[in-house]
Amino acid sequence: MSDDFAHNDNWASNWAPVYEKFNSIRGRVAEAEETATFLERYCGGGSALELGIGDGRVAVPLSERGVRVEGIDNSDSMLTLLRERSDLINAWKGDMAKFRTEQRYNLVYCAYNTLMVLVTREAQINCLRSAADALHDEGYLVLELLVPAIGGFVGGQKTTTTLVDHENTFVTADIHDPLNQNLVSSLLWFSGTSVRRLPYRVRYVYHQELDTMAECVGLKLSERWGDWTGGEFTEASKRHISVYRRAGL
Ligand SMILES: C[S@@+](CC[C@H](N)C(=O)[O-])C[C@H]1O[C@@H](n2cnc3c(N)ncnc32)[C@H](O)[C@@H]1O
Numbered sequence: 526m527s528d529d530f531a532h533n534d535n536w537a538s539n540w541a542p543v544y545e546k547f548n549s550i551r552g553r554v555a556e557a558e559e560t561a562t563f564l565e566r567y568c569g570g571g572s573a574l575e576l577g578i579g580d581g582r583v584a585v586p587l588s589e590r591g592v593r594v595e596g597i598d599n600s601d602s603m604l605t606l607l608r609e610r611s612d613l614i615n616a617w618k619g620d621m622a623k624f625r626t627e628q629r630y631n632l633v634y635c636a637y638n639t640l641m642v643l644v645t646r647e648a649q650i651n652c653l654r655s656a657a658d659a660l661h662d663e664g665y666l667v668l669e670l671l672v673p674a675i676g677g678f679v680g681g682q683k684t685t686t687t688l689v690d691h692e693n694t695f696v697t698a699d700i701h702d703p704l705n706q707n708l709v710s711s712l713l714w715f716s717g718t719s720v721r722r723l724p725y726r727v728r729y730v731y732h733q734e735l736d737t738m739a740e741c742v743g744l745k746l747s748e749r750w751g752d753w754t755g756g757e758f759t760e761a762s763k764r765h766i767s768v769y770r771r772a773g774l
Contacts, residue, residue: 537600561586571631576621577639580606622648641727673729744769
């Protein structure tokens with residue numbers, strides 16, 4: 526793996542300046558209220574910890590509902606964006622693949638496919654273990670992940686146009702690394718006469734593998750939804766919201 530993709534600072538320094546605009550175009554800013562409404566139900570009036578909190582897209586509306594929200598991110602650029610938006614949230618710089626905290630939370634959550642930015646199975650399991658350790662005995666872990674779409678690759682590569690409007694064109698170029706379940710990708714964002722290249726790398730994971738990884742750290746699936754409004758998870762779903770609790774509850 527090239528360092529270019531392995532280093533999150535690189536990821537974030539590319540994405541941070543355009544993160545809110547990108548999410549706004551993709552409908553993710555508008556969706557954050559729905560996400561916060563969903564998550565609030567699992568907080569029991571208590572506290573929540575977001576893994577990969579970013580600019581607070583979800584954490585800010587959740588904190589505005591009276592939940593005490595904390596967060597971890599390993600990017601200074603993203604934490605700066607968060608601090609510019611809110612002083613309600615205690616967020617610190619750290620690696621969600623191996624964090625330890627004395628605090629215990631009603632809810633730990635990781636939205637917007639963020640678990641996938643950990644590009645090895647070990648890192649993903651370690652993250653789930655840290656998350657499980659950070660939960661109150663009766664707490665919830667909520668994960669939002671897309672359903673892997675690895676059809677359509679020719680010779681291990683695929684190019685997909687995901688948006689064309691009067692101002693912007695988004696083209697994603699993916700290289701598939703099947704041995705590691707990795708996608709090495711770049712979003713090419715054409716706007717006016719300029720183009721911005723936004724590289725990233727992810728390890729995709731199917732929902733049943735996710736359940737097995739969660740079981741490895743003492744958690745058990747309690748609910749699975751197809752979106753943040755509580756839509757059903759079906760074979761047509763493009764993502765899932767999975768809710769885990771301690772096994773035995
Ligand atoms: C897709 S963004 C999601 C941000 C936010 N959760 C949201 O829903 O808008 C992924 C975030 O995870 C952070 N991140 C990536 N790798 C990380 C790691 N190993 N530890 C902590 N944060 C990480 C990035 O800096 C970025 O802010």
